[in-house]
Each structure stands twice: as C-alpha cells, then as structure tokens.
Amino acid sequence: MRDPWWVADVVSSYGDPAAQHTDRPAHTYLRGNGTAVTLSRAQLHKLVSHRAGAFAARGVTAGDRVALIAGEPEAFMPTFLALLWLGAVPVPLPPPPALGRRDAWRCGIDESLGLVRPRLVCGPAGTLDLLEAGTTAVAVEDLAEAEADVDAYPAPVPLPPDAPAYAQFTSGSTGRPRAVLATRRSLAANCAAITAGIALDGDRDVGVCWLPLHHDMGLVGFGCAAMTAGVPVVFLPTATFLRDPGVWMRTVSAYRGTVTFGPTFAYGLAARRARPDDVGSMDLSCVRVLGCGAEPINAATLERFLAAYAPAGLDAAALTPCYGLAEATLAVSFARGLRTAEDGTVDCGRPVPGHEVAVVDASGAPAAPGAVGEVWVRGPSVAGGYFGESAPETFGPDGWLRTGDLGYLDGGSLYLTGRAKDLLVVRGANTDPQRVEWAAATVPGVREGGVVAFTRPGADTEEVVVVVECAPNAPEGIPDAVRAAVAEPLGLSVTDVVRVRPGTVPKTTSGKPRRQETRRRYLAGELVR
Known part of the structure; x- marks a missing residue:
C-alpha cells in the first residue's frame, strides 16, 4: 500500500x-445490544x-x-x-x-x-x-x-500536507481545554511511526478498541494508524466497556485480537472484574501488543492484570507501555515488556522512528541522565499548534514541543513521573499525585479510578488532601485506612480524606481525574460528601 x-x-x-483484498474486513462494529456488523x-x-x-x-x-x-x-x-x-x-x-x-x-x-x-x-x-x-x-x-x-x-x-486534518480538544486535566490542530503531515507521520513502532501488519494483526473515539488514542491509533497499515479493527462502544470491563478481553479472545490499548485505570477495572470462569473460557495467546498509556503507568496494576488473565494464556511480554499526547498527534515512544526503575517508575521506551525526546531542567538546559525534568518532543508528528492560539510556550519556534509532563531518561528510555502542574509540594519535597492515588486505591471499598490527591494551604506548609469515591455501604474506616496506605510507602501525612459518592470526581472526557478542578471544588465547599 x-x-x-x-x-x-x-x-x-x-x-x-x-x-487487492478489497473483500477483506476493515471494521467490525459491536453494538450495545450485542449484535455486530462487519464492513x-x-x-x-x-x-x-x-x-x-x-x-x-x-x-x-x-x-x-x-x-x-x-x-x-x-x-x-x-x-x-x-x-x-x-x-x-x-x-x-x-x-x-x-x-x-x-x-x-x-x-x-x-x-x-x-x-x-x-x-x-x-x-x-x-x-x-x-x-x-x-x-x-x-x-x-x-x-x-x-x-x-x-x-x-x-x-x-x-x-497540502500542512493543511489541518482535524482539531482535537485536549482533555483539560490541568486547565482549560484547547483544540489541537493535527495537520495532514503530522497525522500521516504518526500513523507511519505507530506502524513501525509496534510492527503493525495487515496480514497478521487484528485490533480491538473500546477507547473513546473523540480522543487521540482511539481516533489515531485505531481509527487511522490501523487503517494505513491495513489492519482490521473490532470497535466496542466505550459505554459497553464501562458497564462490563470484562467484555474487553472476551472480545479480544473471540475475535483473535492481537493489538489493543488502554490507560492504567482500564487495566485495573478489568483485573478487578475478572471472573475465573470467564477467564478460563478465554484464549488470549493471540495477543502480541497490550498497550498502556494516556497517564502515568502503575506497574502494580498491570501486574494484577497479568496475574488475573495468565490462565487464559496471556503472554506478559505483550505488555507495551507507551507515552504520547495529542500535541504530538499521538505516539511518542513504545517499550516492550514491563520494566520498572528502583522507584517503581515504568519504562515507556525509546522515541518512535524519526522523533527525538529530551528532558530539560528549569532553565531549559538538558537534564542530567536520571534527573527529573520537563519532557520535550521534536519530530514530524508534532501537531500544528492550538486552534486560534500561537501558544509559544508549548509549540516552540525551534520545533520542540514542551509537553508539561515530567520524566527522566535512562539509557535512552523515557520514564514518566507526572505533570508539572499537579506536583504535591510539602515541606519542600515533591511527590507525584499518582503515587498517592495508587496507594489510596488499594484500600478495599475505594473505587478504581475515583481517587484524586492535591494540596491545600496549611499553617506551615501545604497539606495533602485525598478525595476517594466509595459506595454508600463502604466501610466507615476508609479515611484511616487511606492515611495508613499512603503513609507506609511514601512517608507522607494526609491531612484530610474526603469520601464522596461514585461519579463525583470531575473527569476529563477521556476519563482522567481533573485534579485542579477537584481542588477548586474542595476549597469552594462544592464537593458533595
């Protein structure tokens, strides 16, 4: 092609x-009523x-x-x-x-x-x-x-190649959403980079996607890159997955899916809802790319997922941690297998072909190997900017995209640690909110994907607040359990634990928690406990 x-x-x-092969399947659409149609x-x-x-x-x-x-x-x-x-x-x-x-x-x-x-x-x-x-x-x-x-x-x-292809609103997890303009050039470049990065092959691969199609991971990865590689895709409605997370792996098994992706919280939901009888009836030996990205990756969650689905023949080597963002059209890096640093941070791999990744300090100088700084990306996949904005602070004239994400490089591989605007700064020490949220989510009764950590002003220093979604009948001792779960691994004291009903935590349209908006509502007394 x-x-x-x-x-x-x-x-x-x-x-x-x-x-050739015009009769081969392009898309299979699974409907909410359980029926399907293949084109x-x-x-x-x-x-x-x-x-x-x-x-x-x-x-x-x-x-x-x-x-x-x-x-x-x-x-x-x-x-x-x-x-x-x-x-x-x-x-x-x-x-x-x-x-x-x-x-x-x-x-x-x-x-x-x-x-x-x-x-x-x-x-x-x-x-x-x-x-x-x-x-x-x-x-x-x-x-x-x-x-x-x-x-x-x-x-x-x-x-022309630099004409806009589409405009995608960013999810707005840390601020006001913006519309990223992907150009025809950046879309084609990223499709080619994804195809090379995970070796997509139309003769052997089948994609399975439940991801929202108004965001880049679903839209570009499965809606565009798979098509340019000639890979057929089975599309599930997102709402079907959210109602029944087990349908994800059941669909992969039924359609012999080889490539599928999701954020960390989706793997957590699928692991928690895995029923032994269901898993025992699956065959997941077909999976060769099990991608995880869209947010900092929790290795413990992926390990629970692997353990839950290992009886179905799922190969741990299929795990593919990755990094990307809408401002780079989608993919920036891919890894193969789950590898973690001593601090538990997950290896997100090397840049896709034809692209560069740098980590810089506060002055804009290259950070020392292993030192945390802001991640910058350069290459043909970088989008054309934001609709109606010049945004020089993000899309620099030198071609570098300043992502606002924090991470470090080790041996050429990228390790993501968090977002600069979300850092918890307590007594001069920085803590990524994801680590607090992951620890709190281990407490029984706390809803997966329904935890947000941030700080509030205190008398001497910032104080840590954790908001947790719980069912009304959840145990009364959850706040104390959350404090203990955070203090033990992180040595961090949580001042306030706020229990809220499921669905209370504000989310982006891609399902990520909006930490700054949650903090605003908390300080304004607008969170319903």
Whole structure:
C-alpha cells in the first residue's frame, strides 16, 4: 500500500478495483445490544464516499470545520473519514454522559463550539436535541438516509500536507481545554511511526478498541494508524466497556485480537472484574501488543492484570507501555515488556522512528541522565499548534514541543513521573499525585479510578488532601485506612480524606481525574460528601 499523506487516501485505495483484498474486513462494529456488523474494505470505501457526498450536498467543502459529537463507533468512524475525504476539518467532541452532569457537558460543548465556530454540528439525533436551539446541525441518521439519493464524492480532495486534518480538544486535566490542530503531515507521520513502532501488519494483526473515539488514542491509533497499515479493527462502544470491563478481553479472545490499548485505570477495572470462569473460557495467546498509556503507568496494576488473565494464556511480554499526547498527534515512544526503575517508575521506551525526546531542567538546559525534568518532543508528528492560539510556550519556534509532563531518561528510555502542574509540594519535597492515588486505591471499598490527591494551604506548609469515591455501604474506616496506605510507602501525612459518592470526581472526557478542578471544588465547599 502506498504511503499516504492522509487517511482518506487509504480509504480510496480500499475501493480501487485494481487493489487487492478489497473483500477483506476493515471494521467490525459491536453494538450495545450485542449484535455486530462487519464492513469489508470495499464496503467501507463505498459508505465513506457516499457520506462525503451527503455532506457535500449540504454545502460542506474543503477547509470547513464540522463538529462531530461521538456516538456509536458504527456511526462515528465512517462520518469522520467522510469529512477527511472532503478535505473538511472534523472536530470530535464527547458524547453526553449516560447519567447526570449533562449541564456541565452542555456548557463544555457550547464552549468548544464557540471556539472553533463550525459550519455544521453532526451527531446522533438524540444528542443534537440537547444542544441550544438555533445550532446548525445534522443527525448522522439523516445523513445515512440521504446517502441513497446522492452521488458518491469521487475521490479525496487533495490538500497540502500542512493543511489541518482535524482539531482535537485536549482533555483539560490541568486547565482549560484547547483544540489541537493535527495537520495532514503530522497525522500521516504518526500513523507511519505507530506502524513501525509496534510492527503493525495487515496480514497478521487484528485490533480491538473500546477507547473513546473523540480522543487521540482511539481516533489515531485505531481509527487511522490501523487503517494505513491495513489492519482490521473490532470497535466496542466505550459505554459497553464501562458497564462490563470484562467484555474487553472476551472480545479480544473471540475475535483473535492481537493489538489493543488502554490507560492504567482500564487495566485495573478489568483485573478487578475478572471472573475465573470467564477467564478460563478465554484464549488470549493471540495477543502480541497490550498497550498502556494516556497517564502515568502503575506497574502494580498491570501486574494484577497479568496475574488475573495468565490462565487464559496471556503472554506478559505483550505488555507495551507507551507515552504520547495529542500535541504530538499521538505516539511518542513504545517499550516492550514491563520494566520498572528502583522507584517503581515504568519504562515507556525509546522515541518512535524519526522523533527525538529530551528532558530539560528549569532553565531549559538538558537534564542530567536520571534527573527529573520537563519532557520535550521534536519530530514530524508534532501537531500544528492550538486552534486560534500561537501558544509559544508549548509549540516552540525551534520545533520542540514542551509537553508539561515530567520524566527522566535512562539509557535512552523515557520514564514518566507526572505533570508539572499537579506536583504535591510539602515541606519542600515533591511527590507525584499518582503515587498517592495508587496507594489510596488499594484500600478495599475505594473505587478504581475515583481517587484524586492535591494540596491545600496549611499553617506551615501545604497539606495533602485525598478525595476517594466509595459506595454508600463502604466501610466507615476508609479515611484511616487511606492515611495508613499512603503513609507506609511514601512517608507522607494526609491531612484530610474526603469520601464522596461514585461519579463525583470531575473527569476529563477521556476519563482522567481533573485534579485542579477537584481542588477548586474542595476549597469552594462544592464537593458533595
């Protein structure tokens, strides 16, 4: 397959009568009701080109921004690809939460739409009903009905490599979300880097993805890179995984998945929900890449996951810790196997081909080997900046991307320790909040992924606060147990432990805790205990 400048070029080749294997599967969409549909490469080509025609019939042209509210993968992926086909700029946005927080979601959507000012908003009909009156919108269902009456858009619109491919809102874990502009060049470069970094092969690999498609790990990794490598992908709705984390590995087993990814909290959920009878019926010997990224990696969580699924033949060597961020389109580094430093920090591997990673101190000078500093990244995958912002503090004129993440280099491998803005500074000593959160999460009754640590002003120094989500019937002694769980390994005193109901901790749209927002609500007395 030719090296594409953009993913739409790949879809075009899927329908080329001269191309081979057009009858091979491209996407399998598992639905919330348990049914599934598989599209061949040729069928996906036909669907995308007709959906592009349906957009064109509504006046969408190259360069137009179109907000795309995520729904089921079966609706989202062909629509996203159709917009790339037209040369339009899709702006993926999160779906509304299943329960509660809809006012907050609507405010977030309004803020996003106000920033990017799209020509059109597209999404599931029921979701569009939640938007403000007067929004120019089209339901995905209406596009699908119109496809039979419009001509397919004949070929992807050719655009320069530095033209925007899509705009992705960052998850905003430490501040106001921004829209990262991935260019056609950066998207193609990162797809190629991922393909080389984990040796994707269309003849042997099958991807399995439950990840949100409005964020880079799902969108670029499985929506774009897998396609450029000719790898078929099985897509699960994110909500299906969150309701039943065990469905992840069941799907991998059933479809003989070889490549799948998730953040640390997902591995924790899957390990906790693993039932021996379920595991005993699986065959996970097919898995060769079990990627973990999107947040600092907890080795203990991955070890619990491996132990839970080892009876199914899962090979520990398949673990692939990695590092990436939307500002680098997605992937920056991959490791093979789980290796940890003496402090428990996980090796995230070496940079992907054609890219550089540096760790610098506060003055911007290279940090000494093993010394913690800010991670900088340079290479063709670095995105084109933020929509409507110059952001010189992030995208420097020298090509270096200042990530705001902390880590160190050892033997050429990158070890991530946390985010600069989230550090807990108590009596002059720095502690990464993830370590406090991981320790607190070991307490029975504390909800996986529902822990946030931060500091508050104290009389002599900053004081540590830990917010933990617990079920109403959880043991009363959880606060004392959390203090002990943190004090023993870290030697850190926790001043206040706040028990809240599940779903209280504010999260980014990719599921990461918003520490600064949690701290704000705590100090304002807005956390409901």
